[in-house]
Amino acid sequence: MATIAVLGAGKIGEALLSGLLHGGRSPGDLLFTERHPERAAELESAYGITGVTVAEAARRADLLVVAVKPQDIDPVLAELAQALRPSSLVVSLCAGLPTAMFERTLPEGTPVVRVMPNTPMLVGEAMSAVSPGSHADAEHVRQVTDLLSCVGKVVEVPESQQDAVTALSGSGPAYFFYLVEAMIDAGILLGLPRAVAEQLIVQSAVGAATMLAEGAGHPVLLREAVTSPAGTTINAIRELEKHGVRAALLAAIEAARDRSVELGRAHEDSEQA
Numbered sequence: 001m002a003t004i005a006v007l008g009a010g011k012i013g014e015a016l017l018s019g020l021l022h023g024g025r026s027p028g029d030l031l032f033t034e035r036h037p038e039r040a041a042e043l044e045s046a047y048g049i050t051g052v053t054v055a056e057a058a059r060r061a062d063l064l065v066v067a068v069k070p071q072d073i074d075p076v077l078a079e080l081a082q083a084l085r086p087s088s089l090v091v092s093l094c095a096g097l098p099t100a101m102f103e104r105t106l107p108e109g110t111p112v113v114r115v116m117p118n119t120p121m122l123v124g125e126a127m128s129a130v131s132p133g134s135h136a137d138a139e140h141v142r143q144v145t146d147l148l149s150c151v152g153k154v155v156e157v158p159e160s161q162q163d164a165v166t167a168l169s170g171s172g173p174a175y176f177f178y179l180v181e182a183m184i185d186a187g188i189l190l191g192l193p194r195a196v197a198e199q200l201i202v203q204s205a206v207g208a209a210t211m212l213a214e215g216a217g218h219p220v221l222l223r224e225a226v227t228s229p230a231g232t233t234i235n236a237i238r239e240l241e242k243h244g245v246r247a248a249l250l251a252a253i254e255a256a257r258d259r260s261v262e263l264g265r266a267h268e269d270s271e272q273a
């Protein structure tokens, strides 16, 4: 089985390693890199996997997942470029960094696949969007899809859509957390104890998400099914419409997409400087 190295085992990197182990990969097939020896020791004892340097990971792994923060990428890429084997596949989880940036630094012809995951990877429920770079083919995309399937769902999109993906599913969990927080506040306003309000809303969110995920119907039909004539739900919907909640969501997600484009450009400018 292929050896996989995770470069930067922070929140997302650790979630991926843990998901790979749960998905049946053997600890002997996994490597990771970390800057701090205490963190490396913690991961080695928790998962039985080996911490190595970036150079050693480049020499030993068939597939390398880069999971450092985008601002930490330069030294990692420089080290990778020195030791990478010609057939290795590089997978970037770094938000906003184009595959072309990796291709410019890594040896000519290195296949690179860009991924936008999200934080539900921590509970095995990520939504990841993958885009092949110019030297990656369908087989490389299949390998990455296989890899990420043990921590959630995977979809392939053209790289030009990654800013939209970032705004929608990359930031998406935050919008749901925000909504849940506001609904719990509403429960408090209505006089419910916080713990009760929290339980009511979190379980309603889980139930609604499960219905959507299991294909119980289109969201419009599911909402209509709980919106009876002159009932309570339609009164709430009228207020949501009056306050422009739908328009606010459209504008918010568009603003997130614009910021993602801006951050990508800022990185390109700093590379050229």
Ligand SMILES: NC(=O)c1ccc[n+]([C@@H]2O[C@H](COP(=O)([O-])OP(=O)(O)OC[C@H]3O[C@@H](n4cnc5c(N)ncnc54)[C@H](OP(=O)(O)O)[C@@H]3O)[C@@H](O)[C@H]2O)c1
Residues within 6 Å of the ligand: 007, 008, 009, 010, 011, 012, 013, 033, 034, 035, 036, 054, 066, 067, 068, 069, 070, 072, 075, 076, 093, 094, 095, 116, 117, 118, 119, 170
């Ligand atoms: N969290 C999210 O919601 C999310 C969503 C989508 C994509 N992503 C992407 O996933 C990547 C990881 O994010 P994260 O939230 O997991 O960040 P994180 O918790 O900060 O993890 C990054 C890890 O990489 C380590 N590291 C940095 N430079 C290194 C080097 N030269 N050699 C070895 N290890 C190094 C860091 O160590 P130190 O602790 O010493 O810095 C840290 O443990 C980012 O590129 C981010 O854009 C994150």
